[in-house]
Amino acid sequence: xxxxxxxxxxxxxxxxxxxxxxxxxxxxVLRLLDVQPLEPAVAGEQVxxxxxxxxxxxxxxxxxxxxxxxxxxxxxxxxxxxxxILEVNIxxxxxxxxxxxxxxxxxxxxxxxxxAVGFRRIGEAGPDGLPGDSAPRPDTYYGVSKAAIEALGSxxxxxxxxxxxCLRIGSCFERPTDPRQLSIWLSPDDCARLLEAxxxxxxxxxxxxxxxxxxxxxxxxLREAEEIGYRSLxxxxxxxxxxxxxxxxxxxxxxxxxxxxxxPNPL
Ligand code: 15L
Numbered sequence: 001x002x003x004x005x006x007x008x009x010x011x012x013x014x015x016x017x018x019x020x021x022x023x024x025x026x027x028x029v030l031r032l033l034d035v036q037p038l039e040p041a042v043a044g045e046q047v048x049x050x051x052x053x054x055x056x057x058x059x060x061x062x063x064x065x066x067x068x069x070x071x072x073x074x075x076x077x078x079x080x081x082x083x084x085i086l087e088v089n090i091x092x093x094x095x096x097x098x099x100x101x102x103x104x105x106x107x108x109x110x111x112x113x114x115x116a117v118g119f120r121r122i123g124e125a126g127p128d129g130l131p132g133d134s135a136p137r138p139d140t141y142y143g144v145s146k147a148a149i150e151a152l153g154s155x156x157x158x159x160x161x162x163x164x165x166c167l168r169i170g171s172c173f174e175r176p177t178d179p180r181q182l183s184i185w186l187s188p189d190d191c192a193r194l195l196e197a198x199x200x201x202x203x204x205x206x207x208x209x210x211x212x213x214x215x216x217x218x219x220x221x222l223r224e225a226e227e228i229g230y231r232s233l234x235x236x237x238x239x240x241x242x243x244x245x246x247x248x249x250x251x252x253x254x255x256x257x258x259x260x261x262x263x264p265n266p267l
Contacts, residue, residue, distance in 0.1 A: 003027055003028065003029050004025075004028045004029070004030075004068045005031055005066055005068050005069075005201045006023065006028060006029070006031065006066050006068065006071060006235075007031045007033060007064065007069070007070045007071070007086070007105075008030060008073060009033045009034070009042035009054055009072045009075075009139060010072070010073035010111070011033075011034045011038055011071055012032075012034035012036040012101040012156050013035050013036075013073060013074070013077060014077070014172070015116065015172050015191065016034065016073050016167070018172065018174075019073075019191065019192060022188065022192035023195060024045060024047075027240025027242075028046060029047070030046065031047075031063065032047055032048065032188060033050040033052055033074070034051065034074065038051070043116060050062075050063050053094045054072075054092035055254065056088060056095070057095050057098070060099035061099045061102065063099070064103035064105055065103055066103075067103060067105045068105070068106070069099075069105070069106075069107040069109070070105050070109070071073060071109045071111075072108065072109065072110050073087050073094070074096075074262075075092055078142055078264075078265040079142045079259055079261070079262070079263065079264065080139040080263075080264045081141075081261075081263075081264065082141050082262050085141040085144070086145075089142070089145035089146075089148070090145050090148045090149070093110070094146075099210060100156075100162070101156060101160050101162065102146075102220050102245045104210070104253065106162065106163060107163045107198075107199070107204070108153065108162055108164045109164075109166075109167065109195060110152075110153045110164060110166045110167070111167055111169055112146045112147075112166045112167055112168045112169065113168060113169055114168055114243070114253065115138060115139050115140055115146055115253050116137075116138055116141055116168060116222075117136055117137050117138070117143075117252060117253075118137065118140065118143050118251060119137040119138065119187040119222050119252075119253060119257060120251065121154065121251060122135065122248065122250065122251065123225065128223075128253070129218055129219055129220045129221040129222075130221060131208035132168065132208050132210045132220075132223070132224035132225065133208040133209070139251065139256045140256050140261065141261065141262055142265075143253065143256065146168075150166045152210055152229070152262075153206065157205065163206075164206050164207075165206075165207045165208075165209065167194065167210075167211040168200070168209065168211060168220075169186055169191070169211040170183075170184030170186045170212040170213075170220070171185050171186065172186040172187075172196055172227070174188065175236075175239050176236040176239050176243060177243060178243060178244070178250055178254075179247065180248060180254045181243070182217045182239075183212075183215055183218060183219045183220075184212050184220065184252070185234075185239075186211050187213045187234035187236075189233065189234060190212075190213045190230075190232045190233065191211065192232045194211050194225060198228065201228040201229055202230060207224060207228065209227075209228070210224065210225055211221060211233075214232035214233075214235055215236045215237065216236070217236070218235040219252065227243070231246065231266070
C-alpha cells in the first residue's frame with residue numbers, strides 16, 4: 001500500500017505542536033508547514049518540513065502536491081486587526097483551498113473555533129448542548145474569519161466535491177485553566193482521536209462539528225463528532241480541583257466577547 005501524506009498547516013502553533021507526535025503513524029508522512037521555524041525531523045520521524053505562508057499561492061501549490069489529506073490549523077489564532085485577519089485567515093484559507101483543489105486533495109479538515117459561535121449563550125440549546133452546526137454568532141473578527149472558513153469549506157465541497165470537515169475547537173491545551181475551559185476543553189489526545197476520525201471516516205461530505213472532550217460540564221454536543229467515529233476518552237473534570245474558582249461566562253466565547261474589537265489580543 002502506498003504512503004499516506006498529510007499536510008498540516010500551522011504546525012508550529014499550539015495545536016500543531018501537540019499533534020505532531022500524536023499523528024505519526026507507520027505508512028504516513030506528515031508534511032508540516034508553518035511560517036515559523038519548525039523542529040527538524042528526528043530519527044524515525046516520517047516528516048517533511050515546509051516553511052511558507054498560507055498566503056503564498058506558489059508555495060501552497062507546491063505544498064499540496066501528492067497530498068492525500070490536509071489539516072488546516074494555520075492562521076492567526078486570536079483577535080487581531082481586520083486587515084490581518086482578512087489577509088491571513090480568510091484570504092490565506094482561500095489560497096490554500098484553491099491550491100488543494102488544483103492539486104486534487106480529496107479530504108480537508110479545517111480548524112474552526114468556538115469563537116465562530118462565541119455570542120451564543122451557554123445553555124441556550126438545552127441539556128443536549130449546542131449542536132455542532134448551529135448558525136454562526138461570532139464574537140470577534142477572529143470569530144468572523146472562522147465562520148468564513150466554514151463557508152469556504154462548504155463552497156469547495158459543493159462546487160468541487162472536496163470532503164471538508166470543520167472542527168469548532170473548544171480550548172485545546174495540555175490542561176484546562178479556567179472554569180469555562182472545564183466545559184469546552186479538548187484534550188490533546190482527544191484532538192488527535194478526532195483528527196484520526198476525520199481522516200478515516202468514509203465519504204464525510206461537508207460537516208461542522210464540535211471538537212471538545214467528554215467533559216462533565218459539557219455545554220456543546222458531541223453527537224456530530226461521534227457520527228464520524230470520534231470517541232472521547234478525556235474529561236476536564238479531573239483538573240477541576242486545580243482550576244482557580246471564577247464565574248462561568250454568559251457566552252460561549254468568554255472573554256473574547258468583551259475584548260476590544262480588532263485589537264491584537266496578547267493572550
Ligand atoms: C481559540 O479559537 C484560540 O485559537 C485559542 O487560542 C483559545 O483562545 C481558544 O479559542 C479558547 O477559546 O479557549
